[in-house]
Amino acid sequence: MRVVIFLILFISASFGDLDFNSQTRNFSVELFYHTLQGSDRDVAISPYTVWSLLISMAYETTGRTWEQFSKVFLLMEDRSKIVEEFRKLRTSVVVNKGANISLSNFLFYDEHLNVYSDSIRRLENDFSFIAQRLNFEAPQLAAHGASRTLHTHPAYLRPWMRLRTEDFVDATMIMYNCLSFTAQWSKPFNVSNTSPEYYRNGNAIGRENMMYMMNARVQYWKSESLHASFTRLPFGDDGRYCMLLVRPDSGEDIGRVLERLREASLWDILNRMRGVAVVLGQGEVDVKLPRFAITSKIILNTPLFNMGLSDVFDPNFADFNNFAEDKIYVGEITQRVTVDITELGTTVRTTIPAVYELETPMPAKQTPVKEPFFFFITEQSSATVLFGGIYSKINLY
Numbered sequence: 001m002r003v004v005i006f007l008i009l010f011i012s013a014s015f016g017d018l019d020f021n022s023q024t025r026n027f028s029v030e031l032f033y034h035t036l037q038g039s040d041r042d043v044a045i046s047p048y049t050v051w052s053l054l055i056s057m058a059y060e061t062t063g064r065t066w067e068q069f070s071k072v073f074l075l076m077e078d079r080s081k082i083v084e085e086f087r088k089l090r091t092s093v094v095v096n097k098g099a100n101i102s103l104s105n106f107l108f109y110d111e112h113l114n115v116y117s118d119s120i121r122r123l124e125n126d127f128s129f130i131a132q133r134l135n136f137e138a139p140q141l142a143a144h145g146a147s148r149t150l151h152t153h154p155a156y157l158r159p160w161m162r163l164r165t166e167d168f169v170d171a172t173m174i175m176y177n178c179l180s181f182t183a184q185w186s187k188p189f190n191v192s193n194t195s196p197e198y199y200r201n202g203n204a205i206g207r208e209n210m211m212y213m214m215n216a217r218v219q220y221w222k223s224e225s226l227h228a229s230f231t232r233l234p235f236g237d238d239g240r241y242c243m244l245l246v247r248p249d250s251g252e253d254i255g256r257v258l259e260r261l262r263e264a265s266l267w268d269i270l271n272r273m274r275g276v277a278v279v280l281g282q283g284e285v286d287v288k289l290p291r292f293a294i295t296s297k298i299i300l301n302t303p304l305f306n307m308g309l310s311d312v313f314d315p316n317f318a319d320f321n322n323f324a325e326d327k328i329y330v331g332e333i334t335q336r337v338t339v340d341i342t343e344l345g346t347t348v349r350t351t352i353p354a355v356y357e358l359e360t361p362m363p364a365k366q367t368p369v370k371e372p373f374f375f376f377i378t379e380q381s382s383a384t385v386l387f388g389g390i391y392s393k394i395n396l397y
């Protein structure tokens with residue numbers, strides 16, 4: 001049995017100015033929407049990483065599998081054009097200025113897999129993969145070999161991102177992507193203003209540490225039609241990256257706000273906010289944001305299936321005829337994202353999801369918070385969504 005496993009760590013998301021990029025934006029919100037449909041917990045995802053891995057594989061498929069890819073991602077037949085746009089977007093999204101950001105792609109494949117050598121070269125040259133051929137029939141050695149390669153890379157954050165021996169059993173290929181993002185707020189929160197807020201549910205008590213910034217001069221926009229308000233908190237000196245907070249109006253269901261966001265575009269919203277700031281100046285608003293950390297581990301097969309990618313997961317129908325002589329299919333696309341928000345800034349990291357961790361949910365009891373919100377970390381010039389998440393529940397103890 002031939003299986004391709006994508007292990008996706010650390011993600012970011014991206015957007016740009018052309019049709020190509022607006023489709024990426026749309027994909028980000030769609031993926032976020034479909035991921036939330038299947039989850040009763042708060043989640044964070046990085047659509048850009050998922051998107052970039054899938055785009056890099058799309059042109060390796062033919063037949064109906066390709067048709068599904070081209071429909072979901074609105075791909076053109078001309079691969080070189082996509083590669084050009086892809087690289088342009090990546091250059092504008094991953095900039096080590098105002099934030100520390102690193103993104104890398106690895107490809108580990110079994111030496112018994114009959115891949116076309118030009119397909120590996122395509123992934124290396126066009127999509128910057130670091131490829132390594134390993135003997136998956138000796139999974140322990142393969143895992144060691146892969147770890148050595150990962151360790152040489154600056155983006156590799158031990159020990160979270162370790163590939164395990166089990167990951168190499170039954171697999172013939174592992175695509176591995178990691179993204180880390182660390183940035184300080186342009187205007188940090190004052191630690192002495194942070195205060196706890198308590199939630200009671202029977203005997204259980206939950207606590208949020210709420211950070212405050214009074215009369216902050218930030219871009220703020222309240223949308224009547226979306227029934228939500230938008231606050232932009234920039235990072236670094238130049239504000240190239242920012243966190244966009246989306247809060248439903250009071251009494252408004254957060255799920256319905258997300259449904260409306262699907263019909264809107266984050267690019268338009270960010271432009272709108274910039275326009276309002278130019279005309280009226282930055283708003284003087286009170287910003288309230290909990291200090292929190294979440295870890296999100298998600299299997300993305302179902303959300304992607306619901307978006308229209310079905311054949312790629314099917315051993316009988318997946319068609320990677322441009323890539324390998326052997327029949328392969330995607331076994332699993334999993335992603336782990338950790339987000340840490342403090343008075344000083346934000347760190348987003350991912351780890352390799354371990355399957356047994358994914359199967360044993362944490363038993364913590366949760367209660368809804370009074371003021372739930374979405375957060376999107378975006379790159380300004382392209383409106384790329386590096387990360388998106390929801391904050392709506394807290395644990396009770």
Ligand SMILES: *[C@@H]1O[C@H](CO)[C@@H](O)[C@H](O)[C@H]1NC(C)=O
Nearest residue numbers: 098099100101182183184345
């Ligand atoms: C980014 O990395 C540099 C060098 O490691 C470090 O000095 C700087 O403080 C980091 N910036 C942030 C925002 O973490």
Ligand SMILES: *[C@@H]1O[C@H](CO)[C@@H](O)[C@H](O)[C@H]1NC(C)=O
Nearest residue numbers: 188189190191192193194214
């Ligand atoms: C933070 O808040 C405290 C108490 O309100 C104040 O004394 C202090 O000057 C503030 N610090 C900054 C950096 O604004």
Ligand SMILES: *[C@@H]1O[C@H](CO)[C@@H](O)[C@H](O)[C@H]1NC(C)=O
Nearest residue numbers: 026027030072262263264265
């Ligand atoms: C985003 O894509 C979905 C599905 O492809 C489509 O239904 C929706 O209208 C698109 N939204 C925008 C704003 O383009």
